[in-house]
Amino acid sequence: MVDKKLSGAGLRGQSAGETALSTVGKSGSGLTYRGYDLKDLADNVSFEEVAYLILKGELPNQAQLDEYIAKIKANRGLPQALKEVLERIPASAHPMDVMRTGCSMLGNLEMENSFDEQGDVADRLLAAFPSIICYWYRYSHDGVRIETETDDEHIGAHFLHLLHGKKPSELHAKVMDSSLILYAEHEFNASTFTARVCASTLSDMHSCITGAIGSLRGPLHGGANEAAMELIEDMKDEQHARDTLMGMLERKEKIMGFGHAIYRESDPRNAIIKGWSAKLADDFGDDRLYKVSVECESVMWEQKKLFCNADFFHASAYHYMGIPTKLFTPIFVCSRLTGWAAHVMEQRSNNRIIRPSADYVGEEPRAVKPIAER
Ligand SMILES: CC(=O)SCCNC(=O)CCNC(=O)[C@H](O)C(C)(C)COP(=O)(O)OP(=O)(O)OC[C@H]1O[C@@H](n2cnc3c(N)ncnc32)[C@H](O)[C@@H]1OP(=O)(O)O
């Protein structure tokens, strides 16, 4: 793997602390969670095993996994006061704002009273996030008050079940599980760093996660999967895709779902979600979105040596599973909660308040003039 020249603005290339949670762009396929290669995990374990690994340090054995899944299943219900808040949020709201409010409200109702409770709070959020977004979505869009507790073993299948009101196909359940694994953890990205900065003040878990959701919302970060969908949805065929992108590049527009702050040649998550998108296209019986996405990938590499990041093929994959575009980034939240919470715990375990310095570029020292003279 070629090292990217990392310098300049955005703290790029500067180490901002230590982590034992993941490496990005360093070894294996380029992404490891607690020493395990992403591909190895995606090929062999479920998202719940990955969540356990990230949050608790090791992969679970069968008894530990059974207990963990049972715990998550038992924590899917929402308090009435939270349901009432969700019912007050209009259908026109941004679903990431719903996630932010849902997490924050849960913090009011189920406060983290001591750091001893941090593991339970993280597990509760992991179980409750799909319920929060689907409860709001189905109430505001379909006028239905859904039951948020299902008997689905896996969080990905549970999410699709709540959203569509029926159990997903085996393929869709598998793809969602894999997608949640891909998004789970990514070192000191912007939203995780937000969570760590908040944790460094010894704040509570809900505040750290609420702040992280706000950072993930932007199109330069998690919001790129939605922006990618908006880009490809109207592309009629490969030629149209090529012409659209060439025009955008000429106008120096940013193409969402491409490029990365750390990876230089490829994002290891892309090959996996691209593979699933191809299978979903086949299953769906219409491969237009997959084909235009592949064409976009070629154009961007030919023209700019830019590659698809984790978000680009998630757009077509999620679309093929009938997921509304505006719910794409909230799914990222349901997964990344694991990484965020683990980073909060790691920060707390060896904390010093994060407080960098700034290079001052403002006015020289000067005296205040009386108001009549300004
Ligand atoms: C899960 C995730 O959060 S993955 C990231 C999701 N975000 C996106 O997909 C948004 C689109 N991509 C981008 O905006 C950027 O690539 C980022 C934010 C991901 C990384 O930003 P940086 O680290 O500043 O990118 P980098 O240093 O590689 O940029 C190099 C050049 O390529 C350009 N570039 C980078 N990405 C893109 C893009 N997607 N489209 C067009 N040009 C791009 C930059 O403008 C820059 O050119 P400049 O030096 O003339 O300004």
Ligand SMILES: O=C([O-])CC(=O)C(=O)O
């Ligand atoms: O690492 C980053 O900067 C962004 C990213 O890919 C992620 O958070 O998954």
